[in-house]
Amino acid sequence: xxxxxxxxxxxxxxxxxxxxxxxxxxxxxxxxxxxxxxxxxxxxxxxxxxxxxxxxxxxxxxxxxxxxxxxxxxxxxxxxxxxxxxxxxxxxxxxxxxxxxxxxxxxxxxxxxxxxxxxxxxxxxxxxxxxxxxxxxxxxxxxxxxxxxxxxxxxxxxxxxxxxxxxxxxxxxxxxxxxxxxxxxxxxxxxx
Numbered sequence: 001x002x003x004x005x006x007x008x009x010x011x012x013x014x015x016x017x018x019x020x021x022x023x024x025x026x027x028x029x030x031x032x033x034x035x036x037x038x039x040x041x042x043x044x045x046x047x048x049x050x051x052x053x054x055x056x057x058x059x060x061x062x063x064x065x066x067x068x069x070x071x072x073x074x075x076x077x078x079x080x081x082x083x084x085x086x087x088x089x090x091x092x093x094x095x096x097x098x099x100x101x102x103x104x105x106x107x108x109x110x111x112x113x114x115x116x117x118x119x120x121x122x123x124x125x126x127x128x129x130x131x132x133x134x135x136x137x138x139x140x141x142x143x144x145x146x147x148x149x150x151x152x153x154x155x156x157x158x159x160x161x162x163x164x165x166x167x168x169x170x171x172x173x174x175x176x177x178x179x180x181x182x183x184x185x186x187x188x189x190x191x192x
Contacts, residue, residue: 017071027081
């Protein structure tokens with residue numbers, strides 16, 4: 001059986017969210033080797049396409065083991081991967097997870113990420129039955145903090161020295177969205 005036989009493909013107006021596959025290696029490398037795109041990500045930029053291949057395998061393994069899911073964000077108009085988004089740090093017993101995402105900087109400021117995240121949040125709450133989805137974001141990442149706020153997330157706390165990158169520790173804000181609040185947010189968004 002193929003690892004991705006039961007992978008949920010999601011369509012939006014401009015995007016198709018599908019598994020990240022080996023043929024995406026150049027696009028994955030372009031995103032994950034860009035120091036600006038990864039400034040707050042928590043990992044060093046990739047140095048080789050071999051590392052991009054290993055990352056793609058890690059995405060596949062996460063889905064195969066049921067510990068994470070990572071969608072490739074495909075721009076329908078160009079049939080090209082422009083970023084990824086997904087859920088990790090699952091607790092199935094508690095029905096909670098964390099949100100992660102990044103986008104090729106050539107596609108910033110076009111609304112692609114909010115379109116992608118709305119779609120996977122809806123699927124996460126309704127298709128995967130999560131009750132709580134969190135986002136952990138560095139204080140200086142104002143764009144990402146504004147993005148999750150637009151999606152209905154609420155800031156809960158500052159986690160001191162929560163992320164380690166190299167020899168440095170970084171504080172992180174934790175944001176959350178609960179299913180009951182997401183349902184209200186969706187109703188409000190749909191009525192606009």
